[in-house]
Each structure stands twice: as C-alpha cells, then as structure tokens.
Amino acid sequence: xxxxxxxxxxxxxxxxxxxxxxxxxxxxxxxxxxxxxxxxxxxxxxxxxxxxxxxxxxxxxxxxxxxxxxxxxxxxxxxxxxxxxxxxxxxxxxxxxxxxxxxxxxxxxxxxxxxxxxxxxxxxxxxxxxxxxxxxxxxxxxxxxxxxxxxxxxxxxxxxxxxxxxxxxxxxxxxxxxxxxxxxxxxxxxxxxxxxxxxxxxxxxxxxxxxxxxxxxxxxxxxxxxxxxxxxxxxxxxxxxxxxxxxxxxxxxxxxxxxxxx
Numbered sequence: 312x313x314x315x316x317x318x319x320x321x322x323x324x325x326x327x328x329x330x331x332x333x334x335x336x337x338x339x340x341x342x343x344x345x346x347x348x349x350x351x352x353x354x355x356x357x358x359x360x361x362x363x364x365x366x367x368x369x370x371x372x373x374x375x376x377x378x379x380x381x382x383x384x385x386x387x388x389x390x391x392x393x394x395x396x397x398x399x400x401x402x403x404x405x406x407x408x409x410x411x412x413x414x415x416x417x418x419x420x421x422x423x424x425x426x427x428x429x430x431x432x433x434x435x436x437x438x439x440x441x442x443x444x445x446x447x448x449x450x451x452x453x454x455x456x457x458x459x460x461x462x463x464x465x466x467x468x469x470x471x472x473x474x475x476x477x478x479x480x481x482x483x484x485x486x487x488x489x490x491x492x493x494x495x496x497x498x499x500x501x502x503x504x505x506x507x508x509x510x511x512x513x514x515x516x517x518x519x520x521x522x523x524x525x526x527x528x529x530x531x532x533x534x535x536x537x538x539x540x541x542x543x544x545x546x547x548x549x550x551x552x553x554x555x556x557x558x559x560x561x562x563x564x565x566x567x568x569x570x571x572x573x
Contacts, residue, residue, distance in 0.1 A: 351549045387455050440452065531543060
C-alpha cells in the first residue's frame with residue numbers, strides 16, 4: 312500500500328453534524344488525560360509579541376481586545392469578543408493543513424492552526440483554557456462562571472458555543488464509541504493506530520504545535536514528498552511524541568526503505 316493512500320485518510324477536519332448525548336467536557340477531560348509530555352515548548356508569548364510588531368492587523372486586533380478586556384474582564388462577553396474579532400480579522404478561509412504562518416500571512420486556517428491562534432490570544436490575556444484533541448479534530452474549551460464555552464475555530468459565526476445544551480450537543484460527536492471499527496488484521500495494529508485512532512484528550516499548546524507539524528507531514532505525504540513528510544514528523548516529535556506521530560513515522564520510514572530497495 313502506498314504511503315499517500317494511507318495518509319490521505321488522516322486529517323483534522325471541520326465537524327459539521329452534532330447529536331445529543333449526556334456527557335460534559337469535564338467528564339471527558341478526567342477520562343482522557345494527556346499521556347505524553349512535550350519535548351519542546353511553543354511560546355505563545357513570543358508568537359504574539361513577534362506578530363504585534365510586524366503585522367498591523369494583528370496589532371489592531373490585540374489593541375481592541377485589550378480595551379474589551381478592561382471592559383468585560385471575567386465576563387463571557389470578552390470571550391465572545393475574542394472569538395468574533397479573531398474570526399473577523401484573521402480567520403478568512405478554511406484550508407486543510409494550514410500552518411499558523413498561513414493564518415497570519417494569508418488568512419488561511421484549519422482547526423489546528425485556528426485553535427493555536429485562539430489559544431495564543433487566551434494566553435495573552437491570561438485566561439485558562441483546555442485544548443481538546445480528538446481523533447480527527449481539535450477545539451478549545453474555556454470555563455467561566457462554572458459553565459463551559461466552546462471556541463470552535465472552524466465554525467465561523469456559529470463557532471462560539473455556549474449554554475449547557477449547546478455544549479453537550481457539540482461534544483456528543485466525540486469519543487471512542489464514535490470511531491468505526493476497520494476490522495484490520497491484528498498484525499496491522501500499527502496501521503490501525505494511524506487510520507483509525509480513538510482519541511479524546513486534553514493537550515497543551517506545545518503539543519498542539521506538534522499536531523500542526525503532523526498535519527504538514529500528511530500534506531507532504533499526500534503530495535508524494537516522503538522526505539519532507541518525514542522531516543515534519545521529526546518536528547512533530549519535538550513537541551508531541553504521541554502514538555500516531557511515532558506510528559506514522561515508522562510506517563513512512565519503512566516505506567522509504569522499501570522504495571529504495573525496489
């Protein structure tokens with residue numbers, strides 16, 4: 312099986328359908344704690360400082376959010392302002408496998424790069440949050456006043472999700488029971504961990520940066536560029552050496568060895 316056929320099925324995409332299920336985000340967080348510690352840290356402080364100096368629109372966004380923060384500090388209205396201003400100023404076009412640099416330079420984003428941007432801005436204003444990694448998607452949860460609020464970067468005008476019923480409805484599509492069984496040969500367990508991961512866990516912003524490199528590795532592999540794909544997986548390991556990163560790296564390196572021996 313060619314590597315690009317395998318990796319084509321792997322992506323963090325836009326979640327479009329929601330169903331109802333009585334399970335809150337706090338329950339999931341408790342059941343799915345992150346199992347890996349990042350080797351390297353991503354500094355949201357450095358990211359915000361750099362782009363504030365060099366990007367006029369981003370500087371304008373942070374300035375406006377600073378005024379909103381003084382006005383609405385500790386109130387969900389600030390979170391709403393942060394989400395919608397960011398969506399209006401920077402999140403212009405959904406494009407799979409986009410990097411954080413693509414967001415800043417071209418307005419192109421996906422759930423990983425969009426969530427990285429939102430989390431960095433939350434860090435800027437010292438607002439605690441949780442980044443949730445699922446099998447094929449990433450989003451941000453903020454708790455204020457005892458209630459959870461979802462910041463869904465790919466949701467457009469519907470991406471600010473509040474209210475217990477709405478949050479529960481959004482979260483209902485995630486979880487181990489939502490991952491279909493591929494019925495693969497037991498000897499292909501490593502392949503199944505890539506094609507059919509069962510993931511719902513809280514991760515750090517540095518680990519999210521690792522997933523950004525993982526996404527880029529998928530992009531390069533889909534393009535048939537095995538060398539750059541493996542390089543991106545090496546970068547992903549620096550931030551987040553999780554099972555699917557390591558499994559995909561092993562698979563692609565084995566594929567390269569086979570290709571070289573043909």
